[in-house]
Amino acid sequence: MAERELNFGEALNEAMRQEMQRDPKVVIMGEDVAGGADVDHLEGDEAWGGVLGVTKGLVKEFGRERVIDTPISESGFIGAAVGAAATGLRPIAEMMFVGFMGVCFDQLLNQGAKLRYMFGGKAKVPLVIRTICGGGYRAAAQHSQVLHSLFTHIPGLKTVVPSTPYDAKGLLISAIRDDDLVIFFEDITFGGIKGAVPEEDYSIPFGKADVKRAGEDVTIVAIGKMVHHSLAAATELEKQDKSAEVIDPRTLSPFDEDTVLASVEKTGRLVIADESHPRCNVATDIAAMVADKGFDYLNAPIKMVSAPHTPVPFSPPLEDHYLPNPQKISEAALGLF
Amino acid sequence: MDIPKDKLLWIYERMQLIRVFETRVSTEFGKGKIPGFVHLYAGEEAVAVGICANLTDADYMTSTHRGHGHCVAKGVDVRGMMAELFGKATGICKGKGGSMHIADMDKGMLGANGIVGGGPPLACGSGLTAKTNGTDQVTICFFGDGASEQGTLHESLNLAAIWKLPIIFVAENNGYAESTPAHYHCSVENIADRAAAYNMPGVTLDGNDLFAVYEAAHEAVARARAGQGPSLLECKTYRHYGHFEGDAQTYKIAGENERYQNELDPIKRFTDAVLSRGLVSEAEMADIDGQVNAAIDEAVKFAEDSPFPEVQETFTDVYVSY
Ligand SMILES: Cc1ncc(C[n+]2csc(CCOP(=O)(O)OP(=O)(O)O)c2C)c(N)n1
Ligand SMILES: [Mg+2]
Numbered sequence: 001m002a003e004r005e006l007n008f009g010e011a012l013n014e015a016m017r018q019e020m021q022r023d024p025k026v027v028i029m030g031e032d033v034a035g036g037a038d039v040d041h042l043e044g045d046e047a048w049g050g051v052l053g054v055t056k057g058l059v060k061e062f063g064r065e066r067v068i069d070t071p072i073s074e075s076g077f078i079g080a081a082v083g084a085a086a087t088g089l090r091p092i093a094e095m096m097f098v099g100f101m102g103v104c105f106d107q108l109l110n111q112g113a114k115l116r117y118m119f120g121g122k123a124k125v126p127l128v129i130r131t132i133c134g135g136g137y138r139a140a141a142q143h144s145q146v147l148h149s150l151f152t153h154i155p156g157l158k159t160v161v162p163s164t165p166y167d168a169k170g171l172l173i174s175a176i177r178d179d180d181l182v183i184f185f186e187d188i189t190f191g192g193i194k195g196a197v198p199e200e201d202y203s204i205p206f207g208k209a210d211v212k213r214a215g216e217d218v219t220i221v222a223i224g225k226m227v228h229h230s231l232a233a234a235t236e237l238e239k240q241d242k243s244a245e246v247i248d249p250r251t252l253s254p255f256d257e258d259t260v261l262a263s264v265e266k267t268g269r270l271v272i273a274d275e276s277h278p279r280c281n282v283a284t285d286i287a288a289m290v291a292d293k294g295f296d297y298l299n300a301p302i303k304m305v306s307a308p309h310t311p312v313p314f315s316p317p318l319e320d321h322y323l324p325n326p327q328k329i330s331e332a333a334l335g336l337f
Numbered sequence: 338m339d340i341p342k343d344k345l346l347w348i349y350e351r352m353q354l355i356r357v358f359e360t361r362v363s364t365e366f367g368k369g370k371i372p373g374f375v376h377l378y379a380g381e382e383a384v385a386v387g388i389c390a391n392l393t394d395a396d397y398m399t400s401t402h403r404g405h406g407h408c409v410a411k412g413v414d415v416r417g418m419m420a421e422l423f424g425k426a427t428g429i430c431k432g433k434g435g436s437m438h439i440a441d442m443d444k445g446m447l448g449a450n451g452i453v454g455g456g457p458p459l460a461c462g463s464g465l466t467a468k469t470n471g472t473d474q475v476t477i478c479f480f481g482d483g484a485s486e487q488g489t490l491h492e493s494l495n496l497a498a499i500w501k502l503p504i505i506f507v508a509e510n511n512g513y514a515e516s517t518p519a520h521y522h523c524s525v526e527n528i529a530d531r532a533a534a535y536n537m538p539g540v541t542l543d544g545n546d547l548f549a550v551y552e553a554a555h556e557a558v559a560r561a562r563a564g565q566g567p568s569l570l571e572c573k574t575y576r577h578y579g580h581f582e583g584d585a586q587t588y589k590i591a592g593e594n595e596r597y598q599n600e601l602d603p604i605k606r607f608t609d610a611v612l613s614r615g616l617v618s619e620a621e622m623a624d625i626d627g628q629v630n631a632a633i634d635e636a637v638k639f640a641e642d643s644p645f646p647e648v649q650e651t652f653t654d655v656y657v658s659y
Contacts (some may be wrong), residue, residue: 031455042587071517073486073487
């Protein structure tokens with residue numbers, strides 16, 4: 001029998017549904033996560049189910065007490081999610097676009113991330129914040145950012161960047177069950193990506209990278225959308241007789257150093273593809289780690305493929321120029337031989 | 338209050354220019370010519386135009402994601418706007434910002450904004466500049482009913498009040514924040530009732546009545562220019578389209594769209610009022626219609642014929658040095 005396929009959003013939806021069925025403490029909150037609150041003719045049903053429809057159907061099954069539409073008050077509702085998590089609920093808060101994190105940054109940086117430490121371990125914050133990230137949608141500078149590097153920098157936060165429907169479901173289930181604050185990044189261009197997803201619930205452990213393609217000559221560590229670009233680059237490299245291994249870390253904090261180091265030991269070459277701006281990003285972090293712990297494995301300098309140190313431009317040709325792509329990745333890899 | 342005839346004609350021209358601009362944007366978006374997110378202002382024209390009829394180019398404005406109407410009312414060139422929406426080099430922001438980021442410093446237009454609630458603090462800034470420089474420039478701060486729940490708005494109302502800044506806060510209450518109705522997201526029925534908490538005048542008015550908006554703005558602008566501080570005007574209005582292009586609008590009540598597009602339509606109401614009172618003739622309005630249609634046709638042609646920016650533009654305008 002053919003395996004069941006879901007798209008990225010459906011996989012996330014199923015993860016939330018199953019966790020809400022399993023644990024009554026799991027609640028969803030965010031802007032228009034159901035939509036149409038207090039609109040009589042909808043009779044409690046949703047109007048939207050999230051801006052990309054990822055929470056569709058959940059209000060019908062779990063009611064408005066557990067699928068809570070919020071006003072446009074990010075400091076307020078993200079802070080409330082932190083407070084609710086610290087006192088016994090397990091909220092999944094939806095921050096529509098990652099750029100809007102700017103509005104509620106204190107509640108993450110100074111509250112959610114630090115409560116447990118400052119309280120001497122007396123509190124935990126089992127909160128997941130799901131958020132849309134990434135360029136390519138022509139959504140311009142405030143709606144196209146990938147800020148996973150910024151959040152990975154902050155102690156107390158965990159960061160998850162899935163690249164396939166299978167990983168999305170398993171990682172979201174882990175995130176919901178995790179007792180720490182997890183920021184979960186969903187690339188805006190993943191709507192059309194389909195893949196096999198088991199019906200039963202399953203979890204994928206944090207800090208465990210996945211080798212998306214095995215290879216011998218060069219290691220490509222890729223994050224989020226860059227995984228797909230790197231797989232395309234690997235196909236291109238194959239034509240040049242270069243075999244690339246593509247590693248998806250899946251979680252950035254915690255980070256699986258061992259899988260990356262073992263691969264570099266085998267290949268002797270490392271390219272890191274990250275859609276972040278190039279300064280102080282996850283690519284520079286991985287490069288530093290490999291330079292520190294795997295220097296002797298390297299036969300060539302470490303190459304990083306990132307977006308430039310500019311905001312994301314609106315105009316399509318500029319945005320295409322801005323974004324890393326398979327060609328930039330394969331060229332960086334070829335430059336190492 | 339009598340509005341001089343040349344101003345009435347200007348008002349009609351601007352409202353029609355916004356309407357035809359937005360209608361055309363919807364069409365071009367449908368054809369795939371305009372990338373990204375587009376939020377249309379049609380249905381709310383009397384707010385932007387009624388307010389801006391009291392301003393000069395020197396006055397400032399902060400806007401929202403639904404900013405096309407504010408820009409047109411403030412006098413931003415529709416060719417440059419259309420080219421911006423198309424992502425072209427001749428766009429008002431060189432194609433780098435798009436629909437949600439149209440700005441024109443020469444017209445005091447401090448930007449549409451992709452961040453709901455991003456504008457009010459900036460408005461306090463331009464208000465502070467005018468006050469410090471001792472000019473009589475005012476700042477108009479447009480925001481939606483949804484934005485009225487952002488902390489930034491509340492902080493800004495208080496700042497403006499204690500510093501007596503020359504700002505007119507204009508709540509455009511179109512009943513919805515995306516798919517969420519104002520009666521759910523807002524703790525009060527009238528956003529202007531909150532003005533009392535910040536010790537400033539607050540007025541709720543029919544935002545589809547051009548004359549009501551014009552008069553209230555006239556008074557608030559005069560107050561601000563005279564150094565008497567900020568005001569909060571709430572204009573109840575309605576958007577004819579969905580939140581963005583592609584919204585199924587299932588949250589709207591049956592017949593609501595039709596009612597607002599017909600008897601409650603601000604342009605129709607203005608037209609009926611000026612014609613029945615003999616203030617403007619049908620021929621004069623037809624003339625303006627012709628000019629407006631030609632201007633929008635020309636704007637679309639300009640946008641289509643313009644080149645995309647050179648890719649090197651990706652790396653400029655990050656700092657003053659490059
Ligand atoms: C900080 C922030 N939160 C959420 C959004 C997503 N968003 C864009 S427009 C909008 C609704 C705004 O409603 P309102 O202020 O009433 O303006 P309207 O769209 O009705 O003109 C939302 C939630 C955003 N752009 N910025
Ligand atoms: Mg609104």
